[in-house]
Amino acid sequence: MSAEVGGQLEVVPARRSLFGPDYVRLAVLVLVGIGVHAWLIAHTAVPARDSLGFARYALNLSDPHPAPESSDPRQRIDVIRTAEQPPAYPAAIWATELVLRAACGLPTPDRALLATQVANAAAGVLLIVPMYLTGRMLFGRNVGFAGALLFQVLPVPARVTSDGLSEGTYLLASAAAITLGVRAARRPTIGGFLVCGLAVGASYLARPEGLLTGMAVGLVACAAGLARLWPRDAALGRLAALGVGVALVAVPYVVLIGKLTNKSTPGAIMNPWETPRIWQGQPSAAAAPAEGLALFGAWWDPKEDEGKNRLVWAAAAVWTEVIKAVHYVVGTLTLIAIGVHRRRLFAGDLGLWVPVALSGLSLLLMFFLAARVGYVSERHTVLLVMLCCVLGASAIGPVVRGLARVPVLGRVVVWPAAAPATFLAVLVASALPYSLKSLHPQREGHKHAGRWLAAHMAEGDWLQDPLAWAEWYAGRTLYQSTHYSGRPEYVWIVLERGKVSPHSRLPQWEEARQRAAGRAPVYRWPEDAPESGPAVEVYKVPFADLAPR
Known part of the structure; x- marks a missing residue:
């Protein structure tokens, strides 16, 4: 007689990470984040100057144009290879601009710049999730809520992640890498460090300094091995997994451009000469x-x-x-x-x-x-x-x-019991x-000047705009910087007067002021601006008057 032993496999439900109180807190945070960023986008005169380069990058990803000195068609891979900025944020702008193209009827210059802000703000709101999770893992739900809320309302992060800048994308990837790094340090596994490395690589594709998070997690792993909190062979394996994760995402871009970054500042830092x-x-x-x-x-x-x-x-x-x-x-x-x-x-x-x-x-x-x-x-x-x-x-x-x-x-x-919440409310x-102050209100005249120029300039005229906003809104620099040749009939010059500009160090600033000296503007915004007040002015100068210079 034989005995049979049978067993029934039990299905173990997946371990939950978030519960009802977490969802309530996250919902409040998302509502606050959307409100702050929507307000700032709606009260933006013009986005930051850096947004022009990001928007141009995104438009070229959408429709690659040949380089000014060549008529050969370009591929998107050529756009990424030659661009100064990493591709993550421009790719997000590209996707956002495609959505806006179907949802609104704004002209291309306005729509592309709006896409830079929406992409940045969307990432700024989404980083609520990894920030909350990091705070909850380290200190508890209330701390996670308070930390994420403070970041959404403090002036610098709120305004920077609502402008046409790459901070939102960079911080979203970095916040995810931090969350995964904290989790990997507390529950060390090869897979945890590998996934953390992937997130670090993603943050590098937004900004080169995204690699800092990987360095921090790596230092903690090294310290754990040296202090024998982990077996040293295990620490070495986890470090290797972290490096492999970073390399899987970052190395293809490094190989494509042939160096760590195309940005000028890191290059200047690393170049001893x-x-x-x-x-x-x-x-x-x-x-x-x-x-x-x-x-x-x-x-x-x-x-x-x-x-x-x-x-x-x-x-x-x-x-x-x-x-x-x-x-x-x-x-x-x-x-x-x-x-x-x-x-x-x-x-x-x-x-x-x-x-x-x-x-x-x-x-x-x-x-x-x-x-x-x-x-x-x-x-x-x-x-x-x-x-x-x-x-x-x-x-x-x-x-x-x-x-x-x-x-x-x-x-x-x-x-x-309510004192901590009251203290937080006072901080907010x-x-x-x-x-919630408007973004760049003193620069609004450049947008109006650009639109006016688009209606009044001849195709062959030259435009000199040291601050670059007007030529963008005029449609002259959507896909590439201006490269003029020949002898135009007129040169149009855009200047901002009335206030000392922090951009006065730009190469064309003094030349443009000299060319416009002693001439009357053909357009001014606002029209009733006092002589001593701030205004954006457009000058129309015959090229013959400038040719000897």
């Missing part, structure tokens, strides 16, 4: 503006900063830009959070070490950029601001509890008036 070494203390004259300082950055001015220590200046410039970008209070909360969680750090919480290590690398890169090139801007701080929002949000609870213990302040806290309320 192009700019002075930081320890020589010599100013970079090319980096200094001709008149005044940049509105949203710190520049080394050879005249005003002569005699100063270059490294001390760089440290002060980075501190100034960072503390403004984190809205002061969030920066203070971040420093408090490092102290509050010091025991977790020294106890080997590898997940928490990922954002801390990445913050340190980001600061070092900004310091090196400031010291070597002589320039650092608020745009360089956005990754650090994102990390500070998560870390700083974790200090809200301890700070409120500490204040409640102060004899005088403790009496004000009537409802202790203090940031929104600055965040």
Whole structure:
């Protein structure tokens, strides 16, 4: 007699990552993010100048045009190979522009620039998810909610991710890489590090500095192996998986362009002959503006900063830009959070070490950029601001509890359980008036001037526009920069007057002013602008008057 043993396989349900309270918080965050970004896009006079290059890149991906010096047709791969910027954000603009093309009847110049903002803002809203997940993994649901909310409403990140810039795409990929890096550090597997590497490679395709996240995760893995928190062979295998993931996404682009990046600033940093070494203390004259300082950055001015220590200046410039970008209070909360969680750090919480290590690398890169090139801007701080929002949000609870213990302040806290939410609401309320200001209202005249020029210029006329907005709206630079030849009848010149422009260092600025000197404008916006007030003016100059010069 034989016995048979039978068994029934049980279907184990997949482990859930999100629950009802998570979905409620995410829904609130998405509504706030959409509201802030939609408001800013609707109140944009013209997008940032960088958006013109991104929009041109996207239009060429949609319809590759031959290069000015050649009539040979181009392929999209040729557009990517020769472009200065990485392809992730222009590809997102291309997809967005195709949707807008079917949904609205805007002319191509307006539609392409709107696509740059919508693509950036959509990515800025989507990064709510990885930010929330990172905060929840490290500190809990409420901290994840507070960190993601702060990043959506702080002035610098809200405005930068609503403009025609690449920050939204870059931060979305970086935030996903951070989330995966934190998870891989806490639950180390080969697959986890491989997926994290893929996300790092995606962030590199948006901005070269996206590789910083991979460096931070790699440093944590190295430290875990050296400290024997992990077996060293396992740590080495996980590092290899991280590198393979990065290479799978990044190496094809590197092979295509033949170098790490086509962007000029990283090339200048890495080229020892192009700019002075930081320890020589010599100013970079090319980096200094001709008149005044940049509105949203710190520049080394050879005249005003002569005699100063270059490294001390760089440290002060980075501190100034960072503390403004984190809205002061969030920066203070971040420093408090490092102290509050010091025991977790020294106890080997590898997940928490990922954002801390990445913050340190980001600061070092900004310091090196400031010291070597002589320039650092608020745009360089956005990754650090994102990390500070998560870390700083974790200090809200301890700070409120500490204040409640102060004899005088403790009496004000009537409802202790609601005190952290009240503190967060005050932070949000203090940031929104600055965040919701219109984008570039002083530049609106360039859009009107471009539209007017499109209706009045002859096909063979030349247009000199140092700030580039008007020639874009006139339809002259949608697919390539202007290359004029021959002898036109007229040269049209666009100038902005009434305010000292931070763009006055542009090569054509002084030449355009000299050509228009002593002449009356044929168009001015606004028409009733006072002589001393800001305005955009268009001049029509016969080429014969300029030929001898």
